[in-house]
Amino acid sequence: MKRTLVAGSLLLGSIALGMLGVFAGGPSDVESARRGLVGAPDEWASRAVWACDQRKLVIVEGVRPDERIPPDKAQQVADVLMDLMRFCNEEITVRIGMNQMMTVAANGRVYENYVPGGPLPIVKASFGEPTPRELSIWKAELDKLVAEGDRLFHSDEIGGNGVACAMCHPNASNTHPETYPKFQTQLKKVALLRDMVNWCILNPLEGKELPPDDPRMQALEAYILAQRSGKPLDVGKH
Numbered sequence: 001m002k003r004t005l006v007a008g009s010l011l012l013g014s015i016a017l018g019m020l021g022v023f024a025g026g027p028s029d030v031e032s033a034r035r036g037l038v039g040a041p042d043e044w045a046s047r048a049v050w051a052c053d054q055r056k057l058v059i060v061e062g063v064r065p066d067e068r069i070p071p072d073k074a075q076q077v078a079d080v081l082m083d084l085m086r087f088c089n090e091e092i093t094v095r096i097g098m099n100q101m102m103t104v105a106a107n108g109r110v111y112e113n114y115v116p117g118g119p120l121p122i123v124k125a126s127f128g129e130p131t132p133r134e135l136s137i138w139k140a141e142l143d144k145l146v147a148e149g150d151r152l153f154h155s156d157e158i159g160g161n162g163v164a165c166a167m168c169h170p171n172a173s174n175t176h177p178e179t180y181p182k183f184q185t186q187l188k189k190v191a192l193l194r195d196m197v198n199w200c201i202l203n204p205l206e207g208k209e210l211p212p213d214d215p216r217m218q219a220l221e222a223y224i225l226a227q228r229s230g231k232p233l234d235v236g237k238h
Helices: 002-023 070-086 132-153 195-201 215-227
Strands: 048-052 056-062 092-096 102-106 110-111 183-184 189-193
Touching: 056 070, 070 092, 132 215, 183 195, 189 195, 195 215
Parallel strands: 056 092
Antiparallel strands: 048 056, 092 102, 102 110, 183 189
């Protein structure tokens, strides 16, 4: 009797944990609960793939979460995700059924028999056509970052000996960011622009290396790139 109660408790606990995933922000379908059951049939199994914006989701039926998606099916998933980027600001879920029929859920509406490139139950976003207000905001943010890079480039605070970047490179001259990546003899390897910036900070400026995600490095890169705006890319040129 005790064993029966324990087994029942474990089963209910498994179901509860599966359902918790649904209500706590996991995949919003019953499969997420069913996957908690040992021996779930293949038609219940599904694997989810997110787009890079974390707003588009493709659920592939018949593929378990621990399985690799077959190449043809993986390409189909990629094609769907890329097509959904037409609707850049929308949150969309596409389910590819075992019968290959694709169902779309967006904005509380469902659309069946979806074909990539075809219609969806949402209004197409003006991707690539930002509003004047958006352009103004984006420019202001960029200008702020470039201005900070300009300040740092002309300051001695990132070095240790009083020398500033601009003393050798007025207005970021002779930095040629459009030529990176390229082999740098000083580093004895192929370098990115940030690698060379750090080399200069460590050596002529006698400062401390900046991590790639340091806001100061991002500002310096933004300033240097802005100074060469309009120059064509010429990767590897010396």
